[in-house]
Amino acid sequence: MDENVKDKAIKSPKRVFWELMLIGVALFAAGIFTLANPQGTLKFVLIVLGVVSIVSSVGFFMRYLRIREEKGWLSSFVLVLAGLLFIFGIILIAKPDETWLFLIYAIGLWFIAYAVYSLISSVKYRSFSSKLFIVTFVLAILLLIAGVVLILSPTVGMTFIGVVIGIALIVNGLEFILLAIAEKLIDRRQKQSTSDAN
Secondary structure (H helix, E strand, O other): OHHHHHHHHHHHHHHHHHHHHHHHHHHHHHHHHHHHOOOOOHHHHHHHHHHHHHHHHHHHHHHHHHHHHHHHHHHHHHHHHHHHHHHHHHHHHHOHHHHHHHHHHHHHHHHHHHHHHHHHHHHHHHHHOHHHHHHHHHHHHHHHHHHHHHHHOHHHHHHHHHHHHHHHHHHHHHHHHHHHHHHHHHHHHHHHHHHHHO
């Protein structure tokens, strides 16, 4: 019985490392591909993102299986995340054209809504500080223009979204890779301290 517990304790850090590394490498690779082809292959990029999302959902599901006994009901959040990633991946693969158009229009409308809010808010700042009013007003106008351009010219939005997604994926991938390395280093330090104590 004690040997089984010991084996699980030894294998567990390795599982954590490979879970995090799997997610990190998948995200990083997708980010590099997205930056290399931000416009011409956005449809294919969305399909790749769908695959990455499904692979990531497998990684999070593996993590859920590992931590469910230790974390209890809190592990259900990881399971929900895995399920959402899987559904999102299926949608991206099945409907890439509709997905990127929806994303562009949604971001455009979001920019316009925030621009209108900022323009209304800037009026309040006018009596308080003229410099703050000018800065807020100019930023709101720029945001409004960006929103209108995205809605009227979705092809511009394709490049913009591709670059943003690419950068976000690379950053997210690096974060998971660093977490995997950190887990490995922590495991080595714990083993070293245990051996020194013996």
